[in-house]
Amino acid sequence: MKYQTYERGYTPDKSFESIKEIISEAYHNGCEETSKGKPADYIPELAKADGNAFGISFLNNAGERIELGDVETRFTIQSISKVINLAASLKFRGYMDTFSHVLMEPTGDEFNSILKLDTRSDLPFNPFINAGAIQVVSLLADMFDFEEMLGFVRQMCMDNDIALNEDVYRSESETGDRNRAIAFLLKSKGVLMADPMKTVDLYFRLCSLNVTARSLAGLGIVLANGGMNPFTGKHFIAPNYVRTIKALMFTCGMYDFSGEWGVRVGIPAKSGVGGGVVCAGNGMGFGLYGPALDQAGNSVAAIAAMEHISHLLRLHAFES
Ligand code: GLU
Numbered sequence: 001m002k003y004q005t006y007e008r009g010y011t012p013d014k015s016f017e018s019i020k021e022i023i024s025e026a027y028h029n030g031c032e033e034t035s036k037g038k039p040a041d042y043i044p045e046l047a048k049a050d051g052n053a054f055g056i057s058f059l060n061n062a063g064e065r066i067e068l069g070d071v072e073t074r075f076t077i078q079s080i081s082k083v084i085n086l087a088a089s090l091k092f093r094g095y096m097d098t099f100s101h102v103l104m105e106p107t108g109d110e111f112n113s114i115l116k117l118d119t120r121s122d123l124p125f126n127p128f129i130n131a132g133a134i135q136v137v138s139l140l141a142d143m144f145d146f147e148e149m150l151g152f153v154r155q156m157c158m159d160n161d162i163a164l165n166e167d168v169y170r171s172e173s174e175t176g177d178r179n180r181a182i183a184f185l186l187k188s189k190g191v192l193m194a195d196p197m198k199t200v201d202l203y204f205r206l207c208s209l210n211v212t213a214r215s216l217a218g219l220g221i222v223l224a225n226g227g228m229n230p231f232t233g234k235h236f237i238a239p240n241y242v243r244t245i246k247a248l249m250f251t252c253g254m255y256d257f258s259g260e261w262g263v264r265v266g267i268p269a270k271s272g273v274g275g276g277v278v279c280a281g282n283g284m285g286f287g288l289y290g291p292a293l294d295q296a297g298n299s300v301a302a303i304a305a306m307e308h309i310s311h312l313l314r315l316h317a318f319e320s
Pocket residue numbers: 077078079080111112130172179204207271272273274297
């Protein structure tokens with residue numbers, strides 16, 4: 001690890017050509033990291049991913065793209081669906097209703113931990129750990145069926161080809177006892193808002209949607225634009241809700257590495273164990289795919305690439 005500093009007065013060249021060069025360097029940095037991680041295997045189907053794969057997709061407000069590597073490979077969205085579920089809950093149930101059922105604190109625990117939920121609080125700590133996401137899905141499960149939620153995901157990612165990966169869904173459902181345990185624990189506390197089996201089934205399906213790095217760049221630019229699709233000008237989530245989502249991505253989006261990501265990269269992001277990462281920068285959306293993961297569950301290549309990009313373009317939220 002190195003500490004990134006700037007020469008006095010360093011002002012990045014943010015021309016499209018310069019961004020292209022920086023992203024290309026970041027891509028190469030990322031490729032060099034892939035051997036340091038490995039694909040998730042606790043959901044057996046995910047272990048089949050190619051650990052050497054890596055892709056970056058960049059999209060800006062003008063609709064210009066820069067893409068390198070595996071940007072069209074389909075992989076499952078996994079925990080990045082938690083961002084979209086939260087967006088749906090804020091849009092359709094509102095802020096007060098959503099946050100009277102889930103808290104907004106980082107945990108410092110693993111994403112599927114039950115520890116604090118059982119000992120410290122009846123409500124899950126935040127919407128980006130499994131307990132919190134299952135709770136958020138329970139707010140939606142009696143309002144929307146899978147097809148309706150899929151439509152919402154397609155809109156937010158600007159990708160109409162997103163569909164269920166049946167093999168991952170089956171694999172996840174067969175091995176998802178811990179998530180079922182979380183749902184039943186929430187039910188036993190009287191806080192889950194829908195039937196536990198129905199809730200977990202919808203949660204598994206939403207984790208098993210096939211996206212690409214390009215779809216995640218679409219999601220990133222919608223979030224970067226306060227909920228607006230820059231191509232159509234259509235707003236589908238209010239900017240104040242997007243502010244809330246990005247704040248939670250900043251504090252809780254990168255598992256038990258969110259604090260370090262906040263220091264080293266400083267861009268709201270969310271990762272998933274399928275190897276995807278979405279980042280919502282200033283007027284820039286990034287989607288990354290690198291299934292080789294570190295201990296915390298984040299793509300090793302994506303971390304290296306985004307650290308480089310954030311540093312050279314001065315994208316850190318607290319840059320001065
Ligand atoms: N479907 C996965 C699970 O519930 C999501 C995990 C993740 O991407 O963090 O375990």
